[in-house]
Amino acid sequence: MAVKLVRNMITGYHRENTRIWIEPTSLEATDFTVGQGVKQTITRDAIILTRSDSMERTISKRKRPSWAHPRPLYEACSKEVTAVIHARERIDLLISDGMIVIAGNVPLIYFS
Numbered sequence: 001m002a003v004k005l006v007r008n009m010i011t012g013y014h015r016e017n018t019r020i021w022i023e024p025t026s027l028e029a030t031d032f033t034v035g036q037g038v039k040q041t042i043t044r045d046a047i048i049l050t051r052s053d054s055m056e057r058t059i060s061k062r063k064r065p066s067w068a069h070p071r072p073l074y075e076a077c078s079k080e081v082t083a084v085i086h087a088r089e090r091i092d093l094l095i096s097d098g099m100i101v102i103a104g105n106v107p108l109i110y111f112s
Helices: 023-028 079-084
Strands: 005-010 011-012 017-022 037-044 045-051 060-062 071-078 090-096 097-105
Touching: 005 023, 017 079, 023 071, 023 090, 037 079, 071 079
Parallel strands: none
Antiparallel strands: 005 090, 011 017, 017 071, 037 045, 045 097, 060 071, 090 097
8 A cells, every 4th residue: 555645643642541633634645434344453653544344433523614515534432542652642643544543653555
């Protein structure tokens, strides 16, 4: 898989956990759509988001008055996320077709 986009952002902090908030632009580059199922895989050093038929996790919608239609939004905030990524830490999002890898220093093996 070829990397389409790399985003650098800062994680948040909510109720003693790390919060990851992925905006529409990044999700649209990955071809994620509102209401689509997502599989969140947590490894030792990264969080990997891929499309899934399971609806355990879904892409939310975000609507602004200036937008013609709702756009995708993803949020993760849990102890599992906190175990891999710290709050208020710079992270990278490596974005490709149907996959987002989230980590401090993203190993490119996820895209081979």
